[in-house]
Amino acid sequence: MSFLEIANLQKDFGGTRVVKDFNLAVEKGEFVSFLGPSGCGKTTTLRMVAGFEQPTSGVIRIDGRDVVNLKPNQRNIGMVFQAYALFPNMTVAQNVGFGLKVAGRPKAEIDARVAEMLEIIKLPHLAERYPFQLSGGQQQRVALARALAVRPQVLLLDEPLSALDAKIRVSLREEIRAIQKKLGITTIYVTHDQEEALSMSDRIVVMNEGRADQVGTPFEIYNRPTTRFVASFVGTLSTLEGRVVDPAAGTVSIGDSTVSLGYRLAERQAGDAITLALRPEAVTLGRDEARGAHLSGTIRDVSFLGSVIRVRVAVGSGTVSLDTFNSPSAPPPEPGDLVTVSFAPGDLLVMED
Amino acid sequence: MKANRFWSWLFLILGIAYFVLPLIGTVEFSLKMRRGEYSLDAYWAVLADPRFQATFGYSVMMAVATIIAGVVLIVPTAYWIRLKLPHWRPFIEFVTLLPLVIPPIVIVFGYIRLYNTSSWLPLTGTAAGTNLLLMFGYMTLSLPYMYRAVDTGLRAIDVRTLTEAAESLGAGWLTIMWRVILPNVLVAVLSGAFLTFAIVIGEFVLAALLNRPAFGPYLQLIGANRAYEPAALAVIAFAITWACMGLIQLVTRFQKHTMARR
Ligand SMILES: Nc1ncnc2c1ncn2[C@@H]1O[C@H](COP(=O)(O)OP(=O)(O)OP(=O)(O)O)[C@@H](O)[C@H]1O
Ligand SMILES: [Mg+2]
Numbered sequence: 001m002s003f004l005e006i007a008n009l010q011k012d013f014g015g016t017r018v019v020k021d022f023n024l025a026v027e028k029g030e031f032v033s034f035l036g037p038s039g040c041g042k043t044t045t046l047r048m049v050a051g052f053e054q055p056t057s058g059v060i061r062i063d064g065r066d067v068v069n070l071k072p073n074q075r076n077i078g079m080v081f082q083a084y085a086l087f088p089n090m091t092v093a094q095n096v097g098f099g100l101k102v103a104g105r106p107k108a109e110i111d112a113r114v115a116e117m118l119e120i121i122k123l124p125h126l127a128e129r130y131p132f133q134l135s136g137g138q139q140q141r142v143a144l145a146r147a148l149a150v151r152p153q154v155l156l157l158d159e160p161l162s163a164l165d166a167k168i169r170v171s172l173r174e175e176i177r178a179i180q181k182k183l184g185i186t187t188i189y190v191t192h193d194q195e196e197a198l199s200m201s202d203r204i205v206v207m208n209e210g211r212a213d214q215v216g217t218p219f220e221i222y223n224r225p226t227t228r229f230v231a232s233f234v235g236t237l238s239t240l241e242g243r244v245v246d247p248a249a250g251t252v253s254i255g256d257s258t259v260s261l262g263y264r265l266a267e268r269q270a271g272d273a274i275t276l277a278l279r280p281e282a283v284t285l286g287r288d289e290a291r292g293a294h295l296s297g298t299i300r301d302v303s304f305l306g307s308v309i310r311v312r313v314a315v316g317s318g319t320v321s322l323d324t325f326n327s328p329s330a331p332p333p334e335p336g337d338l339v340t341v342s343f344a345p346g347d348l349l350v351m352e353d
Numbered sequence: 354m355k356a357n358r359f360w361s362w363l364f365l366i367l368g369i370a371y372f373v374l375p376l377i378g379t380v381e382f383s384l385k386m387r388r389g390e391y392s393l394d395a396y397w398a399v400l401a402d403p404r405f406q407a408t409f410g411y412s413v414m415m416a417v418a419t420i421i422a423g424v425v426l427i428v429p430t431a432y433w434i435r436l437k438l439p440h441w442r443p444f445i446e447f448v449t450l451l452p453l454v455i456p457p458i459v460i461v462f463g464y465i466r467l468y469n470t471s472s473w474l475p476l477t478g479t480a481a482g483t484n485l486l487l488m489f490g491y492m493t494l495s496l497p498y499m500y501r502a503v504d505t506g507l508r509a510i511d512v513r514t515l516t517e518a519a520e521s522l523g524a525g526w527l528t529i530m531w532r533v534i535l536p537n538v539l540v541a542v543l544s545g546a547f548l549t550f551a552i553v554i555g556e557f558v559l560a561a562l563l564n565r566p567a568f569g570p571y572l573q574l575i576g577a578n579r580a581y582e583p584a585a586l587a588v589i590a591f592a593i594t595w596a597c598m599g600l601i602q603l604v605t606r607f608q609k610h611t612m613a614r615r
Contacts, residue, residue, distance in 0.1 A: 076523075147521070
């Protein structure tokens with residue numbers, strides 16, 4: 001049995017169902033992210049696990065114990081909020097020690113644990129500061145220490161980094177992941193930033209309109225999206241409209257080229273329309289004989305992103321995006337150029353309608 | 354432009370004169386008890402009067418009781434409304450404003466009717482009961498100020514997230530109130546408390562009609578029977594009120610250094 005189990009969870013807000021038939025099993029020590037667009041129900045699901053919202057129906061079990069009817073302060077859960085939520089009237093040390101003090105632990109034990117936690121978040125020198133004297137990143141680290149000081153069974157984080165600026169966001173997400181691994185704490189992390197989810201998680205739950213669309217490792221989610229929503233939400237994806245030429249041989253036509261996918265297209269007829277998709281990194285500019293498929297088109301626009309240059313090429317009725325590495329000696333391609341793009345047929349994703 | 358400036362200055366000076374001249378007159382008069390020279394005789398006479406000490410002490414005690422009861426009632430109420438019943442806020446705000454439009458005389462007649470010796474809850478039958486009634490009356494009078502002060506204080510913190518953070522750390526309702534909410538609205542509570550203090554010290558109608566030995570009725574009694582002492586008393590009452598206002602300012606400033614907001 002899994003450590004944290006969520007089964008058939010539903011939540012209605014005045015007639016609208018915002019979480020629909022949500023199922024998830026999280027193993028002990030696992031780091032799971034909820035990824036999805038704004039309003040898809042990530043926070044609501046997390047708040048039901050924390051006990052701040054009552055599910056309309058469904059089961060939440062932590063270590064075999066049904067917690068649905070327990071109050072938040074009886075669930076032994078650590079929570080980190082987007083808005084830091086440090087107690088403004090307490091010092092850093094008092095904030096971190098709050099949970100232990102509430103639990104009536106002896107002072108010596110609290111002091112030792114607070115010192116240990118401040119060591120983990122690398123802020124032992126700020127113990128006597130008040131929250132208003134800290135930067136956002138420091139406040140969020142203190143909030144993490146405060147949540148972990150009571151040794152919760154599950155750690156929940158709701159977009160903890162979205163109020164911070166880009167640099168700190170990257171360094172802090174690495175730090176959070178390192179602390180999580182070190183303590184081996186079961187974690188649910190809510191974010192709408194796919195880079196965050198892909199880089200930190202053991203597994204990702206991609207949510208759409210209150211449902212878990214796909215659950216899988218970052219590798220699976222990115223490379224083997226099972227729904228059109230997941231494919232388009234995670235990463236950049238170029239979709240191309242094509243036609244099935246021979247379903248048994250797996251050949252399709254795109255624009256005026258014919259490409260062999262190399263596998264049978266079940267349940268398709270010759271002449272059927274088919275939607276295909278490509279990741280930018282699967283496509284190269286120019287004719288590359290090592291890759292089996294080639295399409296020609298016109299460059300629509302070029303954006304310079306630093307180390308890479310993203311080029312969008314109009315092919316037939318669609319557009320293919322591709323990334324090439326920036327090389328200071330070669331001038332970048334220009335819009336309007338006629339080009340050929342190449343890719344391996346196996347990298348084409350067939351989208352279910 | 355210039356002319357505009359002139360008129361605004363003129364009106365400002367007229368306004369100040371309107372407030373300050375009577376005050377200066379009162380202070381001047383209060384110093385004239387000894388014929389031919391200024392002295393503090395009137396003040397000594399007032400301060401030495403045992404009735405002054407008794408009534409002032411009584412009113413201070415009532416003010417403190419009112420403040421404590423008010424904080425215990427209003428802080429959790431305002432907190433709860435912000436947290437759980439935000440759509441009730443306009444209604445609650447309207448209720449808290451009622452004491453400003455209903456005269457104290459109406460309130461006190463209502464009290465006397467409801468709680469007289471032949472009623473089901475004869476509070477006016479004993480001194481302690483009447484004190485309690487008077488305290489509730491004072492709480493009502495200070496409600497608009499106290500509620501507004503506390504509500505403003507709560508607005509400055511993220512009540513909901515702080516509550517949830519404390520809850521997830523295992524805190525119960527009382528702990529959250531006492532350790533998280535109250536310390537963060539302390540400045541607001543104190544400024545409400547000083548306003549309450551000023552109101553209670555100067556209040557006349559409730560105390561007089563409930564026949565309690567408070568400072569307000571004493572002020573009136575002296576005013577009717579003496580010449581110089583009332584002026585001195587008025588100056589003292591005025592000084593107390595302004596000291597309260599000054600304390601509000603001081604506390605607010607002091608607070609900024611020890612526990613500022615995010
Ligand atoms: N207390 C509430 N009352 C009514 N509707 C609510 C309430 N809380 C959330 N909702 C609705 O439920 C849906 C899901 O909200 P939720 O906050 O879970 O989204 P989210 O995925 O966390 O979005 P975001 O990325 O913007 O934080 C939204 O449509 C929202 O309007
Ligand atoms: Mg959210």
